[in-house]
Amino acid sequence: MVKTLKALIAFGTRYGATAGTSEEIGKILQGKGFDVKVVNVKEEKIKDISEYNLIVVGSGIRMGKWVSEADDFLRNFQKEFDQKKLALFVSSMKTFVEREGKTEEGGICSSRKLAEDIVAKYGLKPITMGFFGGVIDYNKMGFFERKAMGFLKPLLEKDGFKEIEPGVYDLRDWDEIRIWAKELAMKARQ
Ligand SMILES: Cc1cc2nc3c(=O)[nH]c(=O)nc-3n(C[C@H](O)[C@H](O)[C@H](O)COP(=O)(O)O)c2cc1C
Structure with a gap:
């Protein structure tokens, strides 16, 4: 029998796209036997993550910045993530900036660069990172x-x-999001 793992999806949103993406990831994980809680970190402060095996942190990007509460969440629990499976994802423009090989133009930043920066800032070791379109x-x-x-x-x-x-x-590609979530479910059990 497949063991039930507990997953927390903690997301930050300004315009709403990341909420829908988080819910969809949650549905896929549930379908794969995870017990899932989805939390908007702007509305609920998470005080304890000890019960979770998998932590998924998602954020929208605005002018090169994560939602501050999602950043706070990563900072607050950075030490505890070593005992967990951690995954990150961002909702963004899927920037033309990136396609042109740049990291920033006119305040619009590459979501990939921002994710790499936050990983380095908090010494995180995500098992996977997702880069999705937003709204x-x-x-x-x-x-x-x-x-x-x-x-x-x-x-x-x-x-x-x-x-x-x-x-x-x-700009959300639901197939891409679902495929990512299915792969995440597999990686979280390895
Ligand atoms: C004012 C503004 C600035 C934005 N800046 C960026 C950016 O720097 N890089 C990027 O990839 N996307 C950027 N975006 C796109 C957002 O990341 C996208 O709208 C995403 O859906 C935001 O997530 P949310 O809807 O969950 O808040 C920006 C969008 C707006 C409206």
Whole structure:
């Protein structure tokens, strides 16, 4: 019989995309026999992770920054992760910055570089890292943000993304997320 492992998915979101991604990862892990808790770290402060075998930490990225509560979570528990399986994922633009071989342009940062930086900062040893698209929602941006992000629309259209409703581009590839979560379930049992 497959042993039930306990998984905590701790995520930080500003615009909402990472919540949906976390829920989907949670469903896949549940289907693979994990007992899963999904927590928005902006709404609930986690005080104790001792009961969990697997910790998955996810965050949206904004102008090169993780959600501060997700960063705090990694900092607070960095020593305890050595006894656990840890996985990280980010929701981002899947940046054109990266494709052009850069790490930053106009405040937009490579999510890969940010993940590598946080791993180095806290001495983490994740078993896997996921780099997923998020949601670009112009309706949720303030005036200046909307202006600053205007350059992105033609780039998204060029990449084949269409508005799912006015001003909203959903860059999440659910198959990619599910495949990652299935592989994570396997790695967490190794
Ligand atoms: C103002 C703003 C700045 C952003 N900066 C970055 C960035 O530096 N790098 C990146 O890859 N994505 C960036 N994004 C894309 C977000 O990461 C994406 O919208 C993601 O869905 C955010 O996660 P959340 O919806 O869970 O908050 C930015 C989006 C906005 C609106």
